[in-house]
Amino acid sequence: xxxxxxxxxxxxxxxxxxxxxxxxxxxxxxxxxxxxxxxxxxxxxxxxxxxxxxxxxxxxxxxxxxxxxxxxxxxxxxxxxxxxxxxxxxxxxxxxxxxxxxxxxxxxxxxxxxxxxxxxxxxxxxxxxxxxxxxxxxxxxxxxxxxxxxxxxxxxxxxxxxxxxxxxxxxxxxxxxxxxxxxxxxxxxxxxxxxxxxxxxxxxxxxxxxxxxxxxxxxxxxxxxxxxxxxxxxxxxxxxxxxxxxxxxxxxxxxxxxxxxxxxxxxxxxxxxxxxxxxxxxxxxxxxxxxxxxxxxxxxxxxxxxxxxxxxxxxxxxxxxxxxxxxxxxxxxxxxxxxxxxxxxxxxxxxxxxxxx
Ligand code: ATP
Ligand code: MG
Numbered sequence: 001x002x003x004x005x006x007x008x009x010x011x012x013x014x015x016x017x018x019x020x021x022x023x024x025x026x027x028x029x030x031x032x033x034x035x036x037x038x039x040x041x042x043x044x045x046x047x048x049x050x051x052x053x054x055x056x057x058x059x060x061x062x063x064x065x066x067x068x069x070x071x072x073x074x075x076x077x078x079x080x081x082x083x084x085x086x087x088x089x090x091x092x093x094x095x096x097x098x099x100x101x102x103x104x105x106x107x108x109x110x111x112x113x114x115x116x117x118x119x120x121x122x123x124x125x126x127x128x129x130x131x132x133x134x135x136x137x138x139x140x141x142x143x144x145x146x147x148x149x150x151x152x153x154x155x156x157x158x159x160x161x162x163x164x165x166x167x168x169x170x171x172x173x174x175x176x177x178x179x180x181x182x183x184x185x186x187x188x189x190x191x192x193x194x195x196x197x198x199x200x201x202x203x204x205x206x207x208x209x210x211x212x213x214x215x216x217x218x219x220x221x222x223x224x225x226x227x228x229x230x231x232x233x234x235x236x237x238x239x240x241x242x243x244x245x246x247x248x249x250x251x252x253x254x255x256x257x258x259x260x261x262x263x264x265x266x267x268x269x270x271x272x273x274x275x276x277x278x279x280x281x282x283x284x285x286x287x288x289x290x291x292x293x294x295x296x297x298x299x300x301x302x303x304x305x306x307x308x309x310x311x312x313x314x315x316x317x318x319x320x321x322x323x324x325x326x327x328x329x330x331x332x333x334x335x336x337x338x339x340x341x342x343x344x345x346x347x348x349x350x351x352x353x354x355x356x357x
Pocket of ligand 2: 282
């Protein structure tokens, strides 16, 4: 009998519930077609949890996530909570959940769908065949180092410190090598080893573990050069691994290759197979509740979950192929439509993808 996989579902705020509903339909469809079995459990997180439970990350939510094999998250936040004190902000909940679940890497695939090449600002011939994934370290580096002000010789100074230890670098680098092994076997390690000590350590660790992955072709790329090459030869990248701040910047740059934020999936991973999967976009309060949201980012995040946490490559392939098929047939939500008057709704898009699986 097929094992039942448990998925904690966090619909969240804004368009979160709308896009998650479509992803759940897709999950049900993969049960029918492939015989897999998923038990979903909805739990409160973010703004809605602040309103109903007085905290963005209630204990019971964390317990549901910890007892699950994976988490599917819509989006959290919105103007209603933006001016709350720190502990009552949805974003505080996001940092808390990553930490509590030990999620130290963030993966963002950037795939250019042939039929959407025109939606990008780059030339179609440059984009052709682009299918890359950015693996960003999520819990170290300058974002988490000591920050302070002090009086300097010429007045006030500000200091941010960037710290990485060998273990932190090694675990994410190994993860990236393993991801590359399952793809086109190319890894670009991005650093600034010509000036930064943390980058020199990063490069040492990469070079030390690389011989254990002899089938993966490794290149070291300086971050400024990588920013340029992403626009010049995006299709030559397979897996890019980098530290927190470089990854933050490069993953947004890579995202823009594909045209719309409504198309981009992400995964946050720790040790083992557990992962949290969510669209790259936010809660989009400006379009919430109107059926305008593109559910594809969340549906592709679900495909990523099936592939990476559960190893259900057949179902993941089928979902990705269904998305491509529906787009090829010309169906568009308004964010990716050239002629907005012909745009379809969130549920119409979801139903078409379900039917194509
Ligand atoms: P956050 O801080 O949570 O990232 P944000 O306001 O910075 O939120 P988004 O919520 O992602 O960013 O919204 C940015 C813009 O993209 C908005 O105009 C929004 O309507 C649009 N957008 C975001 N997601 C989608 C989607 N799935 N479909 C269509 N449009 C979207
Ligand atoms: Mg934002």
